[in-house]
Amino acid sequence: MATTPENTTTDNISTESVIVDDDVTYGFQRPEMFTEKLTGSVNPYGRHVFLSYKSHEEWPARVESSESDPLPKRLAGAIKNRKNDLAVKTMLTVCESGDGTGLSDGDVLVFPDLVKYRGLEESNIDSFVEDVLVNSKPWSVGTEEAVTGSYVFVCAHNSRDKRCGVCGPVLIEKFNEEIGVRGLKDEVFVGACSHVGGHKYAGNLIIYSKVQDEKVSGHWYGYVTPSDVVDLLDQHIKKGEIIERIWRGEMGVPPVEKAEKAVEQTVPNGNGLKENTKDEKENTGGCCQGANGFSCCRDDNSEAKKSTYMFDFFTKKWEQHEIYTAAAVVGAVATVAVAYSLYKRSR
Incomplete structure (x- = not known):
């Protein structure tokens, strides 16, 4: 009496399907992956x-x-x-x-x-x-x-x-x-x-x-x-x-x-x-966890320092400009005063 051969192909496909389903439902492809903030999720212990x-x-x-x-x-x-x-x-x-x-x-x-x-x-x-x-x-x-x-x-x-x-x-x-x-x-x-x-x-x-x-x-x-x-x-x-x-x-x-x-x-x-x-060290700023493992890390401190630096730069430039202007005005006034004094004496 002939024996019926096992359908190994069907069994393999079924097993692979279960593995894929598990990965989608419970594994690395599950919808909740990367949806919550991780940092700070550990209770303190020593x-x-x-x-x-x-x-x-x-x-x-x-x-x-x-x-x-x-x-x-x-x-x-x-x-x-x-x-x-x-x-x-x-x-x-x-x-x-x-x-x-x-x-x-x-x-x-x-x-x-x-x-x-x-x-x-x-x-x-x-x-x-x-x-x-x-x-x-x-x-x-x-x-x-x-x-x-x-x-x-x-x-x-x-x-x-x-x-x-x-x-x-x-x-x-x-x-x-x-x-x-x-x-x-x-x-x-x-x-x-x-x-x-x-x-x-x-x-x-x-x-x-x-x-x-x-x-x-x-x-x-x-x-x-x-x-x-x-x-x-x-x-x-x-x-x-x-x-x-x-x-x-x-x-x-x-x-x-x-x-x-x-x-x-x-x-x-x-x-x-x-x-x-x-x-x-790279990525020395805050980091937000996005979907599908995407992270948008950036150097917030660097941006702040850059903004502060640019503000200081323009402030210093502006202060420098004011000093030069003031010096020019004082010089002009002094020149007029000296010229007027010499004019008075010549008369």
Whole structure:
């Protein structure tokens, strides 16, 4: 009896159609992309704790409060209970563990400390919070390791919001591709993380890097597309230049400064991959985010300075003209006076 061959062509077309539909509805082509202002959309915080736990496909929508996931729930509860004892506001996010991540369940990364702790379990969570987060001391139980390089955490929390679930994995794949091309596998780590806030800005990601004076910066980006990955690697991570058009904010900036902070800034000397020798910064004015990724950045300060300069220039010219005129009048009056005096004497 002859078997009916599978219609692989139809299946492929159907799969491709679903992918396209997802991209239009939830992905980089969705109508809401680039419709809102990004700058200032990050709530202030001073420390970020990442708990490595399972894969992003396994996380429930509320992984930090799920009854079926006691480790993240227990850690989140312990941090919340001690929030008044913490020196700085602390965020907790779950990141992916497993093959290719270099992390196992129960590993904890802490920024800006640039420290990795191994061996977190339900039974020792209280000691971790007490030692590390409250007293800023080495953990008396787990193993502590210093971490180097740059860390890129991409929100791929599909069960929380499909926009992140569609955009996140694509961005991670693109990052890994470009990292491989540049030979940066030992210098740049990229992984999936749970919800960080602002689903509407998906693709969302955070970059932690060591910068000048051994300080660590944490910069947030939104509306990131695969075409932005090269700039994030070559400009932000390598040179320390902020990508203005997709920048949301950064770790450690108070609310007032966050709202007023100019987007045109540079992370000093990047992260050490290559020293940034460019002193002049481009697009040092305000920036408005337009549709389809179009940005109309301009140097407002430069325009103001130019206007002021031109005003001063004409004012000085006018003042100079008045001085010359006055001098000419005084000279003429003096000449007439002398001539009249000589005329009187001659008579």
